[in-house]
Amino acid sequence: MFPYDLVRLSDLENEVVITVLSPMDSPFWEAQIVVTSTFVKGTTLLVLSPAxxxxWAKALGELRRGRDIVWMETDRGPTISIQLDGERxxxxxxxxxxxxxxxxxxxxxALEEGWIADQQARLGRFKEQV
Structure with a gap:
């Protein structure tokens, strides 16, 4: 099961992936965010919880409704925002x-059609396994 790509937002040039590395003290998981492009590559760690x-499930619902999201904004650690209509x-x-x-x-x-459903399926598979 581990490592598991919980989030994979990717095109041919740019990618943001959140990989669950291992379980920690239940019910928490060690994870990392990896950002890769032709210009920059970076990694940071985070801790995921059921909350x-x-x-993330609620954020995906907002994206499906055509709304931009901010995920993990109030927690210590990284924040992820997705703006559906970016500058490019x-x-x-x-x-x-x-x-x-x-x-x-x-x-x-440049995400392909169906990318939100793919993220929802990834989340569902993860929750089934843990």
Whole structure:
């Protein structure tokens, strides 16, 4: 089961992936965010909890309704924002790691149709296994 790509937002050039690395003290999981583009590559760690998984499910519902989202904003650690209509005519993913590295990265990702359903399926498979 581990590692498991819980979130994979990718096109041919840019990618944001959240990989669950291993279980920690129940019910928490160690994970990492990896941002890769032709220009930049970065990684930061985070801890996932059932509450964060539930808020991701709600965020995916908002995206399905055509609304931009901010995920994990109130927690210590990284924040993920997805803007559906970015400056480059495709969604943009913003990863802010203000609590640790103080770095923010904005990545345009030309996502294929059905990408939200794919993220919902990934989340569902993870929840079934844990």
């Amino acid at each position: 964060k998984l539930d808020s 005519d495709c969604p943009e993913v913003v990863v802010e790691d203000e609590s640790l590295s103080m770095v923010t990265v904005r990545i345009p990702v």
